[in-house]
Amino acid sequence: NAGVMQNPRHLVRRRGQEARLRCSPMKGHSHVYWYRQLPEEGLKFMVYLQKENIIDESGMPKERFSAEFPKEGPSILRIQQVVRGDSAAYFCASSYRSPGNTGELFFGEGSRLTVL
Amino acid sequence: DQQVKQNSPSLSVQEGRISILNCDYTNSMFDYFLWYKKYPAEGPTFLISISSIKDKNEDGRFTVFLNKSAKHLSLHIVPSQPGDSAVYFCAASARAGGTSYGKLTFGQGTILTVHP
Numbered sequence: 001n002a003g004v005m006q007n008p009r010h011l012v013r014r015r016g017q018e019a020r021l022r023c024s025p026m027k028g029h030s031h032v033y034w035y036r037q038l039p040e041e042g043l044k045f046m047v048y049l050q051k052e053n054i055i056d057e058s059g060m061p062k063e064r065f066s067a068e069f070p071k072e073g074p075s076i077l078r079i080q081q082v083v084r085g086d087s088a089a090y091f092c093a094s095s096y097r098s099p100g101n102t103g104e105l106f107f108g109e110g111s112r113l114t115v116l
Numbered sequence: 117d118q119q120v121k122q123n124s125p126s127l128s129v130q131e132g133r134i135s136i137l138n139c140d141y142t143n144s145m146f147d148y149f150l151w152y153k154k155y156p157a158e159g160p161t162f163l164i165s166i167s168s169i170k171d172k173n174e175d176g177r178f179t180v181f182l183n184k185s186a187k188h189l190s191l192h193i194v195p196s197q198p199g200d201s202a203v204y205f206c207a208a209s210a211r212a213g214g215t216s217y218g219k220l221t222f223g224q225g226t227i228l229t230v231h232p
Contacts, residue, residue: 004159033218042120042205042222043160056219091159095218104150105218107159 002027004108006092012114019079021111025094032075033105034067037089049075082115119143120208122223129230135193137226139206142187146208150220151180151191154203196230203227
């Protein structure tokens with residue numbers, strides 16, 4: 001049973017370019033979360049998606065960032081016109097239950113974005 | 117506004133002894149607490165959790181204690197093993213009445229080193 005798969009593991013972009021990070025949740029999981037970890041900090045919630053729906057995007061920066069989880073295919077976190085401050089590790093997590101669950105999230109290994 | 121704080125950036129313990137990692141929170145709405153373990157270049161792995169209706173939860177060598185009045189929780193690892201060396205994150209969620217059960221607020225992490 002494959003875990004949460006993220007790719008690419010490492011991504012280097014120049015300022016102004018676009019970054020696309022992909023996440024395939026664990027089999028049977030329909031809830032996807034994106035978190036960002038800046039250097040020397042804990043993980044910060046960005047967005048919570050279910051298939052074709054954004055449930056909670058309260059942690060997403062207002063500009064340049066977007067996320068989707070289409071009916072088919074992986075979830076995508078898109079960062080347009082990247083700046084150096086976007087350099088971070090981006091973690092995707094999935095779960096298969098919501099109300100009443102234990103809150104366990106299964107995390108991927110992360111995508112490390114470096115903006116030059 | 118750091119709602120979950122781990123005030124000790126690092127902890128060093130001898131193999132076989134007890135490791136105690138601490139976490140404080142400020143948001144009274146938090147009602148579910150989790151500990152995650154993270155190795156370098158990997159995603160966080162769920163360790164143990166506790167609901168606010170309990171004050172203790174035990175799983176093998178790991179025990180989490182919750183003191184609601186002090187808004188404090190701790191993770192005890194007994195006996196500590198060198199393989200426990202990792203970064204430990206405390207996380208909290210406000211689940212009652214909400215839908216974002218995977219929306220966790222993380223602390224900054226504590227680096228645990230267990231010496232042989």
